[in-house]
Amino acid sequence: MTITFLPALPSTQTFLGPGYGYEVSSNFIPVPGHDYAMDVQLLRLPTLNRTCQTSHEHFAFETHHLGHFGMPDGPNDVISPGEGGGVYGDDAIVRCELDDLTSQIIVDGPTEFQSFFYDPYTQLYLVINHAASAGASGNFTATDRAQLQAVTKQVVLPSYVTVLTHTGLSGDGSLNTQPGVRALRVTVTTFPANVIRDPGTPEYFFNLGFITLNVQQGWVRSARLVFEFQQYEAPAALDSFGWTLRNGTVINVEELVPVQPL
Numbered sequence: 122m123t124i125t126f127l128p129a130l131p132s133t134q135t136f137l138g139p140g141y142g143y144e145v146s147s148n149f150i151p152v153p154g155h156d157y158a159m160d161v162q163l164l165r166l167p168t169l170n171r172t173c174q175t176s177h178e179h180f181a182f183e184t185h186h187l188g189h190f191g192m193p194d195g196p197n198d199v200i201s202p203g204e205g206g207g208v209y210g211d212d213a214i215v216r217c218e219l220d221d222l223t224s225q226i227i228v229d230g231p232t233e234f235q236s237f238f239y240d241p242y243t244q245l246y247l248v249i250n251h252a253a254s255a256g257a258s259g260n261f262t263a264t265d266r267a268q269l270q271a272v273t274k275q276v277v278l279p280s281y282v283t284v285l286t287h288t289g290l291s292g293d294g295s296l297n298t299q300p301g302v303r304a305l306r307v308t309v310t311t312f313p314a315n316v317i318r319d320p321g322t323p324e325y326f327f328n329l330g331f332i333t334l335n336v337q338q339g340w341v342r343s344a345r346l347v348f349e350f351q352q353y354e355a356p357a358a359l360d361s362f363g364w365t366l367r368n369g370t371v372i373n374v375e376e377l378v379p380v381q382p383l
Contacts, residue, residue: 145177146185147219147229155223157181163190166212174201180219281306281377288373295335295363296374298355304377305353305362307332307346313369323348330366332374334359346372 125146145159159180163172173190176199180186188194218230283306284299291311298305309329317327325347332351334341336358344353346366355362366372 142187142189143215144185144187145217146183147180149182149219149229151182152221152223155221157228158220158222159186160218160220161188161190162216164214164216166214170203171201172203172213174203175199176201178222280380282380283375284378285376286373287376289371290364290374291366291371292368293363293365295361297361298359298376299378301378302359302376303355303357303379305332305334305355306375306377307351307353308373308375309346309349309370310373311369311371313367316369323350328367329370330364333363333365335361335363346370352377 125144125148143161145161147159149157151157156178157180159177160174161177162174164170165172175188175190175192177186177188177195178197178199188198192198193200212235215234216230217232217234218227220226221228281304284302287296289310309326312326312329316329319325319327326349327347329346331343331345332353333343334353334355336356337360338358340363341356343365362374364372364374
């Protein structure tokens with residue numbers, strides 16, 4: 122007998138973890154009247170801590186089961202919580218075995234396939250499993266997807282696009298920002314004639330002025346303007362910004378919003 126697990130995992134490059142899909146099958150010969158379960162585990166090396174485990178119960182002869190690590194894909198799937206997380210890039214193994222539940226014996230496997238670990242603390246598993254169990258059908262819904270996207274926005278470093286540019290700002294003043302702005306990019310277009318500078322990469326300028334972010338609760342601490350091109354990360358509650366510039370300094374300010382994840 123042989124357990125087949127897809128994708129066929131090489132010893133490098135392939136990462137697996139909660140939420141990744143797989144296909145598993147066995148060419149076992151069933152005993153009439155016996156019940157079987159295919160057990161799939163992802164184990165961290167060298168500790169062999171179980172990251173996630175799915176038992177596909179009532180496993181039938183000549184079945185090619187499509188499943189996901191840490192997620193119930195059908196009414197006969199039983200999920201076991203992980204015992205501990207790993208570190209991104211740790212060695213890991215997939216361990217598969219077919220159990221005869223009636224006789225309480227292993228009839229195929231255990232068979233192991235090597236991979237690498239990608240979900241450091243099983244947080245994706247926890248979110249998906251909690252969201253799936255909250256619904257009557259247990260399926261992954263649009264609400265669950267929105268929850269994962271919200272998590273992604275908080276933990277993934279964003280890239281930005283410009284939604285509005287303010288040009289020719291000088292002296293001091295303040296402007297309201299567009300909804301959803303999470304950063305400001307400031308470009309110095311005119312420098313004072315006697316500006317003090319420190320050569321380098323990037324070139325550092327003294328006494329150009331300050332940029333100050335503002336939220337509904339009040340002003341956020343000012344940040345010095347020291348480069349020709351400078352970006353200021355902004356809190357989600359940003360509603361305006363202010364500037365105080367030395368005489369002769371002129372700037373453009375771009376309002377930036379994060380690029381939405383796919």
